[in-house]
Amino acid sequence: MRISIIRKAHFNAAHRLFKPEWTDEKNREVFGICSNPNFHGHNYKLDVKITGELDPETGILMDLKTLKELIEQHVEIYFDHKNLNLDLIEFKSKVPTAENICIVIYDILRKVISEQLDIHIKLSETPRNFVEFPAQN
Amino acid sequence: MRISIIRKAHFNAAHRLFKPEWTDEKNREVFGICSNPNFHGHNYKLDVKITGELDPETGILMDLKTLKELIEQHVEIYFDHKNLNLDLIEFKSKVPTAENICIVIYDILRKVISEQLDIHIKLSETPRNFVEFPAQN
Amino acid sequence: MRISIIRKAHFNAAHRLFKPEWTDEKNREVFGICSNPNFHGHNYKLDVKITGELDPETGILMDLKTLKELIEQHVEIYFDHKNLNLDLIEFKSKVPTAENICIVIYDILRKVISEQLDIHIKLSETPRNFVEFPAQN
Amino acid sequence: MRISIIRKAHFNAAHRLFKPEWTDEKNREVFGICSNPNFHGHNYKLDVKITGELDPETGILMDLKTLKELIEQHVEIYFDHKNLNLDLIEFKSKVPTAENICIVIYDILRKVISEQLDIHIKLSETPRNFVEFPAQN
Amino acid sequence: MRISIIRKAHFNAAHRLFKPEWTDEKNREVFGICSNPNFHGHNYKLDVKITGELDPETGILMDLKTLKELIEQHVEIYFDHKNLNLDLIEFKSKVPTAENICIVIYDILRKVISEQLDIHIKLSETPRNFVEFPAQN
Amino acid sequence: MRISIIRKAHFNAAHRLFKPEWTDEKNREVFGICSNPNFHGHNYKLDVKITGELDPETGILMDLKTLKELIEQHVEIYFDHKNLNLDLIEFKSKVPTAENICIVIYDILRKVISEQLDIHIKLSETPRNFVEFPAQN
Numbered sequence: 001m002r003i004s005i006i007r008k009a010h011f012n013a014a015h016r017l018f019k020p021e022w023t024d025e026k027n028r029e030v031f032g033i034c035s036n037p038n039f040h041g042h043n044y045k046l047d048v049k050i051t052g053e054l055d056p057e058t059g060i061l062m063d064l065k066t067l068k069e070l071i072e073q074h075v076e077i078y079f080d081h082k083n084l085n086l087d088l089i090e091f092k093s094k095v096p097t098a099e100n101i102c103i104v105i106y107d108i109l110r111k112v113i114s115e116q117l118d119i120h121i122k123l124s125e126t127p128r129n130f131v132e133f134p135a136q137n
Numbered sequence: 138m139r140i141s142i143i144r145k146a147h148f149n150a151a152h153r154l155f156k157p158e159w160t161d162e163k164n165r166e167v168f169g170i171c172s173n174p175n176f177h178g179h180n181y182k183l184d185v186k187i188t189g190e191l192d193p194e195t196g197i198l199m200d201l202k203t204l205k206e207l208i209e210q211h212v213e214i215y216f217d218h219k220n221l222n223l224d225l226i227e228f229k230s231k232v233p234t235a236e237n238i239c240i241v242i243y244d245i246l247r248k249v250i251s252e253q254l255d256i257h258i259k260l261s262e263t264p265r266n267f268v269e270f271p272a273q274n
Numbered sequence: 275m276r277i278s279i280i281r282k283a284h285f286n287a288a289h290r291l292f293k294p295e296w297t298d299e300k301n302r303e304v305f306g307i308c309s310n311p312n313f314h315g316h317n318y319k320l321d322v323k324i325t326g327e328l329d330p331e332t333g334i335l336m337d338l339k340t341l342k343e344l345i346e347q348h349v350e351i352y353f354d355h356k357n358l359n360l361d362l363i364e365f366k367s368k369v370p371t372a373e374n375i376c377i378v379i380y381d382i383l384r385k386v387i388s389e390q391l392d393i394h395i396k397l398s399e400t401p402r403n404f405v406e407f408p409a410q411n
Numbered sequence: 412m413r414i415s416i417i418r419k420a421h422f423n424a425a426h427r428l429f430k431p432e433w434t435d436e437k438n439r440e441v442f443g444i445c446s447n448p449n450f451h452g453h454n455y456k457l458d459v460k461i462t463g464e465l466d467p468e469t470g471i472l473m474d475l476k477t478l479k480e481l482i483e484q485h486v487e488i489y490f491d492h493k494n495l496n497l498d499l500i501e502f503k504s505k506v507p508t509a510e511n512i513c514i515v516i517y518d519i520l521r522k523v524i525s526e527q528l529d530i531h532i533k534l535s536e537t538p539r540n541f542v543e544f545p546a547q548n
Numbered sequence: 549m550r551i552s553i554i555r556k557a558h559f560n561a562a563h564r565l566f567k568p569e570w571t572d573e574k575n576r577e578v579f580g581i582c583s584n585p586n587f588h589g590h591n592y593k594l595d596v597k598i599t600g601e602l603d604p605e606t607g608i609l610m611d612l613k614t615l616k617e618l619i620e621q622h623v624e625i626y627f628d629h630k631n632l633n634l635d636l637i638e639f640k641s642k643v644p645t646a647e648n649i650c651i652v653i654y655d656i657l658r659k660v661i662s663e664q665l666d667i668h669i670k671l672s673e674t675p676r677n678f679v680e681f682p683a684q685n
Numbered sequence: 686m687r688i689s690i691i692r693k694a695h696f697n698a699a700h701r702l703f704k705p706e707w708t709d710e711k712n713r714e715v716f717g718i719c720s721n722p723n724f725h726g727h728n729y730k731l732d733v734k735i736t737g738e739l740d741p742e743t744g745i746l747m748d749l750k751t752l753k754e755l756i757e758q759h760v761e762i763y764f765d766h767k768n769l770n771l772d773l774i775e776f777k778s779k780v781p782t783a784e785n786i787c788i789v790i791y792d793i794l795r796k797v798i799s800e801q802l803d804i805h806i807k808l809s810e811t812p813r814n815f816v817e818f819p820a821q822n
Contacts, residue, residue, distance in 0.1 A: 001240070002271060002272035003236055003239070003240070003268065003269070003270045003271070003272055004268065004269040004270070004272045004273075005235070005236070005266070005267065005268050005269075006266070006267035006268070006269070007265060007266060007267075008264070008265040008266075008267075009265075010811075010812070012725050012726060012727055012811060013725055013726060014699040014723065014724040014725045014726040014768075015726070019469075030469060030471075032476060033765070033766040034766065036766050036767065036768075036772075038699065038767070038768030038771040038772055039699040039724050039726065039768050040697050040698050040699045040726055040765075040766040040767060040768065041697060041698060041699040041700070041724070041725055041726005041727055042697050042726055042727065042728050043727050043728045043811055043812065045812075049269075051272045052272075054236055054240075057156075058156075058167060058232065058234070059231060059232040059233075059234035059236050059237040060167075060234055060236060061236055064266060065169060080718070080725075081718040081719065081721050081725040082721065082723070082725060083699075083721075083723030083724050083725065086723040087721075087723055094470060095469060095470040096470075097469070097470035097471055098416070099414055099416070099465055099470050099471060099472055100470040102414070103412070103414070103465075126695075126697060126728055127419070127695070127728065127730075128418060128419040128420075129416070129417070129418060129419075129475060130416065130417035130418075130419075131414065131415065131416050131417070132414070132415040132416075132417070132460075133414045133415070134413060134414070135413035135414055135415045135462045135463075136273060136415070136547060138514070139545060139546035140510055140513070140514070140542065140543070140544045140545070140546055141542065141543040141544070141546045141547075142509070142510070142540070142541065142542050142543075143540070143541035143542070143543070144539060144540060145538070145539040145540075145541075146539075147400075147401070149314050149315060149316055149400060150314055150315060151288040151312065151313040151314045151315040151357075152315075170354070170355040171355065173355050173356065173357075173361075175288065175356070175357030175360045175361055176288040176313050176315065176357050177286050177287055177288050177315055177354075177355040177356060177357065178286060178287060178288040178289070178313065178314055178315005178316055179286055179315055179316065179317050180316050180317045180400055180401065182401075186543075188546045189546075191510055191514075195430075195441060195506065195508070196505060196506040196507075196508035196510050196511040197441075197508055197510060198510055198542075200441075201540060202443060217307070217314075218307040218308065218310050218314040219310065219312070219314060220288075220310075220312035220313050220314065223312045224310075224312055263284075263286060263317055264284070264317065264319075273547060275788070276819060276820035277784055277787070277788070277816065277817070277818045277819070277820050278816065278817040278818070278820045278821070279783070279784070279814070279815065279816050279817075280814070280815035280816070280817070281813060281814060282812070282813040282814075282815075283813075293605075293606075304606060304608075304611075306613060323817075325820045326820075328784055328788075331704075332704075332715060332780065332782070333779060333780040333781075333782035333784050333785040334715075334782055334784060335784055335816075338814060339717060368607060369606065369607040370607075371606070371607035371608055372553070373551050373553070373602055373607050373608060373609055374607040376551070377549070377551070377602075401556070402555060402556040402557075403553070403554070403555060403556075403612060404553065404554035404556075405551065405552065405553050405554070406551070406552040406553075406554070406597075407551045407552070408550060408551070409550035409551050409552045409599045409600075410552070410684065410821060421674075421675070423588050423589060423590050423674060424588050424589060425562040425586065425587040425588045425589040425631075426589070444628070444629040445629065447629050447630065447631075447635075449562065449630070449631035449634045449635055450562040450587050450589070450631050451560050451561050451562045451589055451628075451629040451630060451631065452560060452561060452562040452563075452587065452588055452589005452590055453560055453589055453590065453591050454590050454591045454674055454675065456675075491581070491588075492581040492582065492584050492588040493584065493586070493588060494562075494584075494586035494587050494588065497586045498584075498586055537558075537560060537591055538558070538591065538593075567742075567743075578743060578745075580750060642744060643743065643744040644744075645743070645744035645745055646690070647688050647690070647739055647744050647745060647746055648744040650688070651686070651688070651739075675693070676692060676693040676694075677690070677691070677692060677693075677749060678690065678691035678692075678693075679688065679689065679690050679691070679746075680688070680689040680690075680691070680734075681688045681689070682687060682688070683687035683688050683689045683736045683737075684689070684821060
C-alpha cells in the first residue's frame with residue numbers, strides 16, 4: 001500500500017546567477033538580469049513529497065511533526081534570510097539556479113530521511129516558475 | 138491517447154487520531170495534539186484525477202457533470218459536517234488519518250467509476266499537509 | 275502617516291452551532307447541518323490588520339515578530355486542535371458562529387495590543403465564507 | 412540528472428461545445444449548458460512542464476526566458492481574446508473541450524521545443540476543472 | 549455591533565467591449581483586443597460582502613444559506629454560460645465592462661436583500677484585474 | 686458613481702533592514718535576521734487600487750492597459766531584480782521596510798496618475814505579511 005504525503009515549507013533568500021570563471025558579458029548573456037551584481041531575491045516555496053509503505057496499524061506513512069521539524073532544521077533555518085552565493089557552501093562552486101537549489105535540498109533531505117522512503121522536491125522561485133526533482137515520467 | 142481530468146471538491150469534518158486499544162498516553166505520544174479528546178476539524182480539499190482513453194468523437198474523457206455528481210453524492214454529502222470517528226462506519230476500526238481518509242475515498246469512488254478509468258486522489262487536510270494515493274513513481 | 279500591516283495566521287478546530295436553551299428542532303431549523311450533534315470542523319484562517327502611525331525613524335508600524343508571537347500565544351495556541359463548544363470558556367454562553375469567533379479574537383487581541391493601534395480581524399471558516407470585524411464602511 | 416521545470420501562463424477565450432454534424436438536441440444532451448449557442452468563456456491557466464537532462468555547467472535545463480517567449484508567441488497570443496470555435500483553425504473539425512485544447516497546445520509546443528525535452532501540459536478551465544496531457548504512468 | 553460577512557461565488561461568461569453607436573475603429577481604439585468581434589470570455593469571481601448589526605441571540609448577521617441561494621438564483625444562474633452582450637437585457641445599452649458588470653450585480657442583489665444591510669461587490673475578471681463597488685471612502 | 690479598480694503586479698528584489706547610523710548590535714536587536722549583512726530577498730506582490738468617478742459613456746474608470754503600463758514602467762522595471770539598499774536612491778536614507786517600500790510606490794504612482802483618482806497600495810512581502818497605505822478606516 002504505497003502512499004505519498006506532502007509537506008509545504010518556505011524561505012526567503014537573495015541570490016544572483018553568476019559563474020566567476022566567466023566574463024561579466026557572458027554571465028549577462030546567459031543569465032540576463034538574474035546576474036545583476038547586487039543580488040535580488042525570492043520567497044522560495046517548497047513541496048517535500050515522501051513516498052513509501054503505509055503502516056497499517058497507525059494509518060501513518062511518516063510522522064508529519066518529524067517531517068516538519070526535519071525540513072525546518074535542515075532546510076528552512078539553513079536557507080532563510082541568507083545570501084545563497086555568499087553564505088552557503090553548496091553554492092561556492094555551483095550557480096544557485098532554481099534547478100540547483102532544488103537538487104541541493106533533495107541531497108540534504110536524502111541524508112536525514114529513511115532510505116525506505118522516496119523523496120521528491122517541488123520548488124517555486126516565483127509564482128510562475130517551478131522546478132521538480134527527480135523528474136517523474 | 139491517454140489523458141487525465143481533475144475535479145476539485147471539498148468537505149468539512151471533525152476527527153481525532155485515536156486508537157481505542159491503546160492507552161491515552163500512547164495515543165498522545167504517537168498522535169500528539171491530534172488525539173485531543175473533544176475532537177478538532179478541518180476543511181478537507183480533494184483532487185480526484187481520472188485517467189483513460191479520450192473519446193475521439195466527443196473530445197471528452199468522462200462527462201464532468203457525471204464525475205461532479207458522483208463525488209457530491211458518494212464523498213461530499215457522506216463526509217461533510219460529520220464526525221469521522223463517530224459518524225462513519227469506515228473509521229470504526231481505522232484511525233481517520235489523512236492517509237486513511239484518502240484511501241477510503243479512493244475505495245468509495247473505485248466502486249462507482251468504470252474500471253477502464255484509473256483514479257488518483259489528492260487530499261489536503263491543512264494548507265500545508267497533503268496525501269496522494271495511489272503513489273505515483 | 276497612518277499605515278496598516280496585516281499578519282496571516284490559522285488554526286484548526288471543531289464546533290457545532292447549537293443553543294442549549296433551544297429544542298433540537300429549532301437548532302436544526304436555524305443552523306441546519308451546522309448543528310449536527312457530533313461536531314464538524316474547519317481550518318480557520320485569520321488576517322489580523324493593525325493600523326496606526328508609522329515610526330519615521332525605523333520605518334516600522336509595529337514589530338512583526340512581536341505581532342506574530344502575540345497571535346501565536348493568544349489565538350493560535352488557544353484555539354488550535356480544540357473543540358470550541360466544549361474546550362473554550364468564551365463559547366459557554368455564545369454560539370461559536372464565525373461572527374462570534376471573529377469578535378472573540380478581536381476582544382482577546384484588543385487586551386494585549388497598544389490602544390494607539392486599531393485592530394481589524396478577517397476570519398475565513400471555509401474557502402467561500404468570511405467574516406470581518408469591526409465593519410468598515 | 413533528469414529534472415523538470417514548469418512555467419505558468421494564461422489566456423482568456425470564448426467557446427462552446429458543439430458538433431455541427433449533430434442536432435441541437437444531441438449537442439444539448441451531451442454537452443449541457445456548455446453548448447449554449449451564443450458562447451461563454453473562461454480564463455484558461457496553463458502549466459507547461461519541460462523535462463530533460465540538466466546542463467551541469469550552467470545548472471539550467473532550458474532557458475526560462477526562451478520558454479516564456481515560446482509560450483507567449485505560440486500559445487498566449489494565438490489563443491488570447493479569441494473565439495476558439497470561430498477564430499482557430501484547429502477547432503474547425505474538433506470540439507474545443509478542455510481535453511482537446513490541452514492536446515492542441517501540446518502539439519503546438521511539441522513542434523517548437525527540442526525533441527530531447529519532454530513536454531507535459533496541465534490546463535485549467537475553471538478553478539475546479541483541470542486536464543493533463545500526456546497522462547502520467 | 550456592526551459586522552460583515554463575505555460569500556464567494558463565480559460564473560463563466562463570454563463578452564466583448566463594444567459600443568454599437570461607435571465605428572469599429574473607435575471601438576478598437578478605446579477597447580483594444582477586448583472588442584474582438586467573435587467575443588472572448590472569463591471566469592468571473594465574486595465576493596459579496598454584507599454589512600449590518602449582528603443578532604446577539606444567534607450570533608449571525610444573515611443566514612449564509614439564504615445568502616448563498618440568493619446569489620445562486622439571481623447572479624450565478626443568470627450570468628453563467630451566457631454571452632453578456634447577446635443574452636442579458638442589462639447590457640443591451642451598456643458596455644459589459646467589469647465596472648458595469650459589478651454595478652449590475654450590485655443593483656440585482658440590492659433588490660432582494662434587506663435594506664438594513666449594506667452590500668459591497670468585488671468582481672475579478674482575470675487573476676490580475678478586479679473591480680469594487682461601491683468605492684470605500 | 687464612485688468605483689474602484691485593482692491591478693495586480695509583482696517584482697523580485699533583495700534588501701536588508703539596516704540603519705547605517707546605528708551599531709550592528711542595535712540593528713540586530715531592532716530588525717532581527719532581517720538585518721543579515723549579505724541581504725535576503727522576496728517576491729513582492731502589489732495591488733494598486735484606483736478610485737474615482739466612472740465614465741458613464743464607456744463604463745470604464747481608467748484604461749486598464751494604461752494602468753498596467755504605468756505600473757510596469759514606473760514600479761516593476763524600476764524595482765525588479767534590484768538590491769533595494771544599493772540600487773535605489775529612495776532607500777539611501779530610508780530603511781527598505783515593507784512599510785517604506787509601500788509608501789515609496791505610492792509616491793511614485795501619485796506623480797503619474799491623475800489627481801482626480803485616489804490611489805491605494807497593498808504590498809505583500811511574504812505570503813503571511815502585508816502592508817496597506819494609506820490606511821483605510
